[in-house]
Amino acid sequence: MTTQTITATASGTWKLGDLTVNRIGFGTMRLPQYGAAFAPDAVPRDRDQAIGVLRRAVELGVNHIDTAAFYFSSRRSANELIAGALAPYSDELVIVTKVGPGRDRSGAWEAHARTPGELRAQVEENLRQLGRDHLDVVNLRILGTDSIAERFGALADLREAGLIRHLGLSNIHPHHLAEARAIAPVVCVQNMYGLGAAPEQEEVLRLCGEQGIAFVPFYAIAGKGREAGAVASEEGGVQAVADRHGVSAAQVRLAWTLHRGPHVLAIPGTGDLDHLAQNVAAGSLRLSEEDLAALSPAE
């Protein structure tokens, strides 16, 4: 596939509340460092390179960028890279951040924010780092199966106060969706998903589709490699489908998620300009019934 001129508009659009985004977006977790995210010995990425990737993503039509205040290495922060590369922000750009998890200055994980005051402090940290007076979308990122009513209610109050335009959820189980929606509208759910995902994740994807909510997979390329990144070799169906189309396995993985429904968005993360172009181009890859049969559900 020729990737040079394909832009994110080829992937189609979806609305996060009143904000229209192309279905291929960009995740910034990979930008602050080379190699595995959150590694204590991570080498900070070259600033100009990271800025170049962000600017190229936007040139290629990406208008949905995922971030978090806890995406940082010793000398780089995803939010500050975004501000450096893209401010003053275009009205078309939608920046989605997440709150809940936190890291101390050394990079060690802290207890999740749970109280309204702790969540507000994280929202304000994102506002400060991004240089904005409101956040387009904030996902409540959780761990476990506990009730999210108090935490989501606190974010709903910040939405009412004008600090946040829209709310989403991340890493949830199916029951959390109804619990949150009884409190405030949910525009997106960001969960780990891709080829070989657990049945529970298929259920979350389905529920989102039925309710007009964007489902935004993370680790769609990295899969079981998670923070460490993409696996070096592919088995079976993925490589065969990639060979048939003359594309990479990563592009097939991304395209497969987009074929799961019009409400599925992609936020692939990369610090590599060639990978960026390939990921954007994956939005134009149309998989046949034969391809889809080769990819699921055995993968």
Ligand SMILES: NC(=O)c1ccc[n+]([C@@H]2O[C@H](COP(=O)([O-])OP(=O)(O)OC[C@H]3O[C@@H](n4cnc5c(N)ncnc54)[C@H](OP(=O)(O)O)[C@@H]3O)[C@@H](O)[C@H]2O)c1
């Ligand atoms: N809500 C949450 O809890 C949560 C958790 C994790 C991540 N996220 C968000 O989701 C985004 C996506 O996750 P991710 O960045 O970990 O995973 P990903 O997009 O599934 O995969 C990224 C990995 O694949 C490699 N890669 C990317 N494009 C490639 C290509 N075309 N060919 C070959 N390798 C490629 C990257 O390395 P290179 O840099 O070498 O390309 C990196 O190792 C993150 O950036 C972050 O914004 C959210």
